[in-house]
Amino acid sequence: MGNIGAIFATHPQRPPDPSLLEACVAACYDCGGVCAACSDACLGEAHVADLGCCIRTCLDCSDICLTTARIVSRLTEPSPMLVEVQLTSCAEACLICAAECERHAAMHEHCRICAEACRECEQACRALLHGAEAGQQ
Amino acid sequence: MGNIGAIFATHPQRPPDPSLLEACVAACYDCGGVCAACSDACLGEAHVADLGCCIRTCLDCSDICLTTARIVSRLTEPSPMLVEVQLTSCAEACLICAAECERHAAMHEHCRICAEACRECEQACRALLHGAEAGQQ
Amino acid sequence: MGNIGAIFATHPQRPPDPSLLEACVAACYDCGGVCAACSDACLGEAHVADLGCCIRTCLDCSDICLTTARIVSRLTEPSPMLVEVQLTSCAEACLICAAECERHAAMHEHCRICAEACRECEQACRALLHGAEAGQQ
Amino acid sequence: MGNIGAIFATHPQRPPDPSLLEACVAACYDCGGVCAACSDACLGEAHVADLGCCIRTCLDCSDICLTTARIVSRLTEPSPMLVEVQLTSCAEACLICAAECERHAAMHEHCRICAEACRECEQACRALLHGAEAGQQ
Numbered sequence: 189m190g191n192i193g194a195i196f197a198t199h200p201q202r203p204p205d206p207s208l209l210e211a212c213v214a215a216c217y218d219c220g221g222v223c224a225a226c227s228d229a230c231l232g233e234a235h236v237a238d239l240g241c242c243i244r245t246c247l248d249c250s251d252i253c254l255t256t257a258r259i260v261s262r263l264t265e266p267s268p269m270l271v272e273v274q275l276t277s278c279a280e281a282c283l284i285c286a287a288e289c290e291r292h293a294a295m296h297e298h299c300r301i302c303a304e305a306c307r308e309c310e311q312a313c314r315a316l317l318h319g320a321e322a323g324q325q
Numbered sequence: 326m327g328n329i330g331a332i333f334a335t336h337p338q339r340p341p342d343p344s345l346l347e348a349c350v351a352a353c354y355d356c357g358g359v360c361a362a363c364s365d366a367c368l369g370e371a372h373v374a375d376l377g378c379c380i381r382t383c384l385d386c387s388d389i390c391l392t393t394a395r396i397v398s399r400l401t402e403p404s405p406m407l408v409e410v411q412l413t414s415c416a417e418a419c420l421i422c423a424a425e426c427e428r429h430a431a432m433h434e435h436c437r438i439c440a441e442a443c444r445e446c447e448q449a450c451r452a453l454l455h456g457a458e459a460g461q462q
Numbered sequence: 463m464g465n466i467g468a469i470f471a472t473h474p475q476r477p478p479d480p481s482l483l484e485a486c487v488a489a490c491y492d493c494g495g496v497c498a499a500c501s502d503a504c505l506g507e508a509h510v511a512d513l514g515c516c517i518r519t520c521l522d523c524s525d526i527c528l529t530t531a532r533i534v535s536r537l538t539e540p541s542p543m544l545v546e547v548q549l550t551s552c553a554e555a556c557l558i559c560a561a562e563c564e565r566h567a568a569m570h571e572h573c574r575i576c577a578e579a580c581r582e583c584e585q586a587c588r589a590l591l592h593g594a595e596a597g598q599q
Numbered sequence: 600m601g602n603i604g605a606i607f608a609t610h611p612q613r614p615p616d617p618s619l620l621e622a623c624v625a626a627c628y629d630c631g632g633v634c635a636a637c638s639d640a641c642l643g644e645a646h647v648a649d650l651g652c653c654i655r656t657c658l659d660c661s662d663i664c665l666t667t668a669r670i671v672s673r674l675t676e677p678s679p680m681l682v683e684v685q686l687t688s689c690a691e692a693c694l695i696c697a698a699e700c701e702r703h704a705a706m707h708e709h710c711r712i713c714a715e716a717c718r719e720c721e722q723a724c725r726a727l728l729h730g731a732e733a734g735q736q
Contacts, residue, residue, distance in 0.1 A: 191629055191632075191633045191712055191715075191716050192629070192632050192633055192636055194708075194709075194712045195633055195636040195637055195640060195709045195712055195713065196636065198640070198707070198708035198709045198712070199636070199639070199640040199643065199709060200640060200643040200644055200645075201643045213632065213636075217628050217629075217631075217632050218602055218603075218628075220628075221602075221603050221624065221628050221668060221672065222602045222603055222606055224668075224669050224672060224673075225603055225606040225607065225610070225624075225672045225673075226606055228518065228610070228672065228673040228674060228675050229606060229609065229610040229611060229674075229675075231514050231517060231518060231675045232514070232610065232611040232612045232674065232675035232676075233611055234611075236510055236511050236514060237510050237511055240401060240402060240505050240506070240510060241401075241402040243505060243517075244399055244401050244402045244403075244502065244505060245402070245404070247395075247399065247521075248395075248396050248399065248404070248407065250669075251392045251395050251396065252392060252396070252411065254392075254665060255388045255389060255391075255392040257632060257635075258384075258385075258388050258635050258661075259385050259388065259389070261632065261635060261636045261639065262381055262384065262385065262635075262636075262639040263639060263640075263643065264377060264378075264381050264639050264640075264642045264643035265377060265378040265381045265382070265643075266381075267382070267385070267421050269417060270385065270414070270417050270418055270421055273410070273413055273414040273417050274389065274414045274418075276410055276414075277407070277410040277411045277413075277414050280406060280407050280410050281407055281411075284404050284407055296609070297605075297609035298605075298606045298609045298610060301602055301605045301606055301609070302606065304602075305602050328492055328495075328496045328575055328578075328579050329492075329495050329496055329499055331571075331572075331575045332496055332499040332500055332503060332572045332575055332576065333499065335503065335570070335571035335572045335575070336499070336502070336503040336506065336572060337503060337506040337507055337508075338506045350495065350499075354491050354492075354494075354495050355465055355466075355491075357491075358465075358466050358487065358491050358531060358535065359465045359466055359469055361531075361532050361535060361536075362466055362469040362470065362473070362487075362535045362536075363469055365473070365535065365536040365537060365538050365655065366469060366472070366473040366474060366537075366538075368538045368651050368654060368655060369473065369474040369475045369537065369538035369539075369651070370474055371474075373647055373648050373651060374647050374648055377642050377643070377647060380642055380654075381639065381642060384658075387532075391528060394495060394498075395498050395524075398495065398498060398499045398502065399498075399499075399502040400502060400503075400506065401502050401503075401505045401506035402506075433472070434468075434472035435468075435469045435472045435473060438465055438468045438469055438472070439469065441465075442465050514675060514676060515675075515676040518673055518675050518676045518677075519676070519678070521669075521673065522669075522670050522673065522678070522681065525666045525669050525670065526666060526670070526685065528666075529662045529663060529665075529666040532658075532659075532662050533659050533662065533663070536655055536658065536659065538651060538652075538655050539651060539652040539655045539656070540655075541656070541659070541695050543691060543695075544659065544688070544691050544692055544695055547684070547687055547688040547691050548663065548688045548692075550684055550688075551681070551684040551685045551687075551688050554680060554681050554684050555681055555685075558678050558681055
């Protein structure tokens with residue numbers, strides 16, 4: 189995701205230090221893609237009836253991560269309060285999805301990988317939230 | 326949007342009274358579409374330089390409305406806390422976008438229409454939020 | 463979806479007759495929402511193992527319909543060739559999803575409703591495609 | 600984007616050689632994110648009135664890339680014809696966006712980076728299309 193960071197570095201309203209921002213946006217796109225793929229892998233498993241909650245949770249997390257990535261990566265005329273509540277929603281979606289995927293991690297390797305991506309994304313969202321509150325974004 | 330309501334009415338996990346849910350989802354799709362179209366209409370105006378904030382706000386609101394519509398319309402294994410924070414984000418996005426569009430409503434009819442769609446969507450999100458808190462959803 | 467039509471009517475680059483455009487965009491948002499809800503209703507059915515293909519097809523159709531609605535509703539500096547290929551993809555997604563949902567229509571009312579929404583959206587996409595080819599858009 | 604590849608490698612319907620698939624999906628998410636960020640950077644430029652076409656083209660390309668990434672990364676019960684037409688649409692969107700961004704590449708570094716991401720994504724889509732036709736996917 190070096191390309192996204194390069195865009196931020198040349199943006200007319202770039203922040204002084206975009207490192208937390210770049211890490212968060214990269215994690216959101218990664219997690220959004222991984223969750224979409226994991227929901228599909230679950231759908232293809234023989235015991236799909238046991239994975240309904242996992243599929244739904246992954247679909248929510250994928251939608252929210254991709255939308256959050258866009259909101260956060262718009263630096264022109266931002267609304268800090270909207271960014272904060274959307275980051276909070278994304279951290280919550282990742283927390284729920286990680287917990288659900290971890291329940292199947294021993295059985296399905298794709299769930300183990302997805303849970304890890306969710307944990308990383310949750311942390312990146314919270315780091316940006318705390319940075320924003322501290323006036324660093 | 327009668328079709329979405331008909332789907333909810335035949336969903337295996339349908340709520341006892343899906344009227345607030347149906348109104349919220351319909352308003353989210355309507356507002357998501359209207360905001361995308363308004364951002365493009367602003368982009369086509371001769372004085373686009375004065376409309377940068379309006380374009381950005383509409384893009385955010387469109388992304389958040391469409392994602393919120395999906396989260397809320399999934400009734401299988403829902404996470405009430407995630408639904409609540411995403412509805413809060415959507416109401417906030419609509420509030421911001423309505424206020425910005427209203428600043429240009431006298432000049433651009435598409436901004437006046439968009440502001441109205443945002444106000445309706447904000448109210449529908451808050452009505453569902455309050456209904457959910459009251460245990461009605 | 464009267465609001466979207468009102469936006470087109472006040473767009474600085476509005477076409478002389480936006481009726482096919484308005485019908486197509488309204489059908490795309492309707493079908494995008496219905497397919498998302500139908501995939502979730504299928505996921506909640508007791509016999510979800512028989513509905514894997516239906517869920518996947520609905521997810522594809524929902525994603526493509528919502529993206530196509532946005533592409534088509536942008537009237538500023540459009541690329542006719544891109545609009546045509548994306549409309550073709552959307553008509554194809556609707557055709558596939560309608561055929562799959564019809565297989566379960568007798569068993570699941572939500573699949574019957576979804577198949578109808580897909581047929582309507584396919585026709586609206588093809589009508590706009592033919593109108594565009596005839597230079598009417 | 601190693602996480603997405605790891606998901607494919609553990610998917611119950613994984614293809615024998617997912618290398619073209621993985622490269623395409625990674626390029627689509629990268630380009631989808633870069634185009635969203637470039638449209639916002641253009642919106643923040645002093646001469647935004649000269650960048651209307653670039654903003655619109657980037658918004659289309661971002662929407663199409665993210666949707667294409669999802670369609671292509673679903674391996675359960677795929678529809679090869681739908682995958683092909685959506686990949687064609689994505690390659691076309693990338694071609695148009697690269698050409699438009701290249702016009703501003705000397706002036707705006709974010710447009711130069713975006714044009715490169717579009718070229719890479721176009722090639723990855725075409726490589727997967729040709730691989731699919733050759734029965735390799």
